[in-house]
Amino acid sequence: xxxxxxxxxxxxxxxxxxxxxxxxxxxxxxxxxxxxxxxxxxxxxxxxxxxxxxxxxxxxxxxxxxxxxxxxxxxxxxxxxxxxxxxxxxxxxxxxxxxxxxxxxxxxxxxxxxxxxxxxxxxxxxxxxxxxxxxxxxxxxxxxxxxxxxxxxxxxxxxxxxxxxxxxxxxxxxxxxxxxxxxxxxxxxxxxxxxxxxxxxxxxxxx
Amino acid sequence: xxxxxxxxxxxxxxxxxxxxxxxxxxxxxxxxxxxxxxxxxxxxxxxxxxxxxxxxxxxxxxxxxxxxxxxxxxxxxxxxxxxxxxxxxxxxxxxxxxxxxxxxxxxxxxxxxxxxxxxxxxxxxxxxxxxxxxxxxxxxxxxxxxxxxxxxxxxxxxxxxxxxxxxxxxxxxxxxxxxxxxxxxxxxxxxxxxxxxxxxxxxxxxxxxxxxxxxxxxxxxxxxxxxxxxxxxxxxxxxxxxxxxxxxxxxxxxxxxxxxxxxxxxxxxxxxxxxxxxxxxxxxxxxxxxxxxxxxxxxxxxxxxxxxxxxxxxxxxxxxxxxxxxxxxxxxxxxxxxxxxxxxxxxxxxxxxxxxxxxxxxxxxxxxxxxxxxxxxxxxxxxxxxxxxxxxxxxxxxxxxxxxxxxxxxxxxxxxxxxxxxxxxxxxxxxxxxxxxxxxxxxxxxxxxxxxxxxxxxxxxxxxxxxxxxxxxxxxxxxxxxxxxxxxxxxxxxxxxxxxxxxxxxxxxxxxxxxxxxxxxxxx
Numbered sequence: 001x002x003x004x005x006x007x008x009x010x011x012x013x014x015x016x017x018x019x020x021x022x023x024x025x026x027x028x029x030x031x032x033x034x035x036x037x038x039x040x041x042x043x044x045x046x047x048x049x050x051x052x053x054x055x056x057x058x059x060x061x062x063x064x065x066x067x068x069x070x071x072x073x074x075x076x077x078x079x080x081x082x083x084x085x086x087x088x089x090x091x092x093x094x095x096x097x098x099x100x101x102x103x104x105x106x107x108x109x110x111x112x113x114x115x116x117x118x119x120x121x122x123x124x125x126x127x128x129x130x131x132x133x134x135x136x137x138x139x140x141x142x143x144x145x146x147x148x149x150x151x152x153x154x155x156x157x158x159x160x161x162x163x164x165x166x167x168x169x170x171x172x173x174x175x176x177x178x179x180x181x182x183x184x185x186x187x188x189x190x191x192x193x194x195x196x197x198x199x200x201x202x203x204x205x206x207x
Numbered sequence: 208x209x210x211x212x213x214x215x216x217x218x219x220x221x222x223x224x225x226x227x228x229x230x231x232x233x234x235x236x237x238x239x240x241x242x243x244x245x246x247x248x249x250x251x252x253x254x255x256x257x258x259x260x261x262x263x264x265x266x267x268x269x270x271x272x273x274x275x276x277x278x279x280x281x282x283x284x285x286x287x288x289x290x291x292x293x294x295x296x297x298x299x300x301x302x303x304x305x306x307x308x309x310x311x312x313x314x315x316x317x318x319x320x321x322x323x324x325x326x327x328x329x330x331x332x333x334x335x336x337x338x339x340x341x342x343x344x345x346x347x348x349x350x351x352x353x354x355x356x357x358x359x360x361x362x363x364x365x366x367x368x369x370x371x372x373x374x375x376x377x378x379x380x381x382x383x384x385x386x387x388x389x390x391x392x393x394x395x396x397x398x399x400x401x402x403x404x405x406x407x408x409x410x411x412x413x414x415x416x417x418x419x420x421x422x423x424x425x426x427x428x429x430x431x432x433x434x435x436x437x438x439x440x441x442x443x444x445x446x447x448x449x450x451x452x453x454x455x456x457x458x459x460x461x462x463x464x465x466x467x468x469x470x471x472x473x474x475x476x477x478x479x480x481x482x483x484x485x486x487x488x489x490x491x492x493x494x495x496x497x498x499x500x501x502x503x504x505x506x507x508x509x510x511x512x513x514x515x516x517x518x519x520x521x522x523x524x525x526x527x528x529x530x531x532x533x534x535x536x537x538x539x540x541x542x543x544x545x546x547x548x549x550x551x552x553x554x555x556x557x558x559x560x561x562x563x564x565x566x567x568x569x570x571x572x573x574x575x576x577x578x579x580x581x582x583x584x585x586x587x588x589x590x591x592x593x594x595x596x597x598x599x600x601x602x603x604x605x606x607x608x609x610x611x612x613x614x615x616x617x618x619x620x621x622x623x624x625x626x627x628x629x630x631x632x633x634x635x636x637x638x639x640x641x642x643x644x645x646x647x648x649x650x651x652x653x654x655x656x657x658x659x660x661x662x663x664x665x666x667x668x669x670x671x672x673x674x675x676x677x678x679x680x681x682x683x684x685x686x687x688x689x690x691x692x693x694x695x696x697x698x699x700x701x702x703x704x705x706x707x708x709x710x711x712x713x714x715x716x717x718x719x720x721x722x723x724x725x726x727x728x729x730x731x
Binding site for chain 1 (some may be wrong): 221224225227228230231232234235237238239241245246248249252255256257258259260261262263264265267268300301302341415416417418419420421423424425426427428430438439440442444448449450452463484630637672673695
């Protein structure tokens with residue numbers, strides 16, 4: 001081999017080494033830059049926990065004197081939605097699907113016939129206490145009647161807030177009045193397309 | 208011969224020199240052949256090194272899934288809770304991404320007891336920007352063949368049979384599903400999100416924050432203007448509702464899990480995401496798993512955005528996204544795997560108008576992938592109408608049971624201006640179990656189960672522009688059937704229908720059955 005041959009061989013050697021070193025180096029897997037990695041860590045837990053942000057304090061309902069005289073009465077309405085008729089409004093429970101929902105798109109009127117005349121002093125209205133029954137405001141007035149035809153307004157229209165954190169219940173104290181019929185005229189409900197009453201309780205101290 | 212031309216080493220030196228030159232040349236050629244691939248690899252490595260990744264540790268309280276947990280059983284037959292998956296590992300740029308084992312239903316027959324058999328499948332999620340390398344390791348599986356869906360990305364993974372690994376890279380935020388050996392069981396769903404932007408002000412009173420960890424929160428009821436943020440790494444056992452409110456949002460990367468609830472069995476449905484009578488709501492980024500019935504419902508709502516929501520249901524009536532009497536709702540970039548209809552539009556009350564589904568991946572184990580109906584006037588309203596419903600860029604990964612595309616007008620509504628554009632069905636094995644064999648089914652029907660009105664309706668102006676089936680049954684028939692002379696289907700125009708590579712240019716080629724209660728049905 002002459003000198004030219006040696007030079008050629010040397011050049012080829014350098015090229016071969018260079019290319020193969022390049023290939024070997026370039027074929028390695030990427031080293032990940034930890035600066036570009038964020039790991040969101042989990043707290044120490046041994047089991048699923050309650051989340052403070054969503055814990056609701058226990059609600060203690062207000063004690064009301066007397067007897068609920070609506071329980072033995074009969075409720076009627078100017079209509080109802082789906083499968084929620086007026087008879088569910090005084091059946092003793094506001095839970096589950098036991099509630100009255102008035103006709104959509106119009107004033108909802110619920111009339112409770114107490115069957116006898118009583119001196120009444122408090123009305124408690126409830127909807128389903130489950131949290132899924134979210135906060136809502138119902139606007140209504142209350143009237144009473146002795147004959148079921150001529151009603152006299154005793155509580156003018158006002159907003160009543162139903163909140164699952166407070167049992168989804170409102171208590172309305174009224175000046176004592178003797179009556180056989182109690183009527184709710186619900187003109188607005190921010191939580192549904194019509195008025196809703198899971199249970200109406202009318203309290204009297206009459207023996 | 209002069210000195211400088213004298214050969215070094217004589218003849219032997221010449222031969223050795225030639226051999227060396229030969230080997231060096233071969234070395235250069237072999238090395239040179241690898242240079243383009245090396246340069247490509249280096250470019251990829253550079254992209255991977257520069258990519259940003261956010262990983263989320265799962266709750267430490269979740270139990271590891273045992274072999275028993277992975278067996279086929281009803282929800283009453285084994286522990287049904289969401290688990291930490293230990294037989295499948297996923298590495299993202301070399302770092303482990305937490306894998307969950309969630310319930311799926313690989314059966315295709317309705318069960319009257321509401322107790323179909325369930326299995327589990329792995330899922331994982333992370334956020335990234337750039338290009339990431341994903342390695343899926345399944346030590347107990349001999350890997351012969353791997354499919355990575357959606358097929359549109361053309362991902363050709365590197366399989367290492369000895370290590371039981373599959374390696375591939377992705378550069379587009381999306382859901383990637385890895386299936387082994389042509390089997391859908393234990394398919395790995397990888398939710399590769401984009402990095403979160405526009406986070407809410409966590410100090411605001413209107414922002415409800417749920418951090419990483421496992422939480423029992425039975426009900427979350429959103430009020431006006433509230434934002435619920437569920438962090439990645441959170442598993443919330445509970446439901447999120449909004450009712451008669453406006454401007455509410457759910458966002459984050461966390462999981463809303465229903466596995467602690469018993470199946471609804473036709474009685475008590477606990478819907479993970481229920482937005483009724485809302486105005487301007489938004490649901491973005493979260494994952495809903497193991498619902499006890501259907502998953503994301505909106506009823507009587509106006510203005511909604513549903514984006515990058517991932518859904519897997521496995522129990523009866525597990526409809527994915529069901530919009531009832533809604534107006535102006537956009538569904539975008541979602542993944543919906545369900546054991547009942549995946550994407551559903553109905554009329555329960557007021558008229559539906561302006562619904563769009565765009566870039567949604569669907570996997571339907573039971574029932575239909577894109578369903579309008581059956582209830583088109585459950586509220587029994589006058590002049591009921593469903594209009595302007597668009598399905599664009601829908602990729603159906605699997606559709607096992609009933610039609611991929613269906614309009615079932617089972618009430619007296621007018622169903623009008625419905626369009627389907629760029630629909631890709633990767634596998635249509637329609638008709639399994641107690642399913643029906645049609646690929647498409649457009650009909651005016653009287654349903655004993657679902658009709659409310661006595662009278663029937665009409666269907667008008669349906670356009671299907673670009674509908675490809677890549678794999679599927681040998682025969683994939685379709686049908687278009689009206690009801691009577693007054694209740695007809697008028698104007699169905701199909702272009703770009705391709706079934707398993709065959710361009711369909713006639714109703715006959717497409718195996719369409721079209722009855723005489725139709726008008727203006729074209730295909731080209």
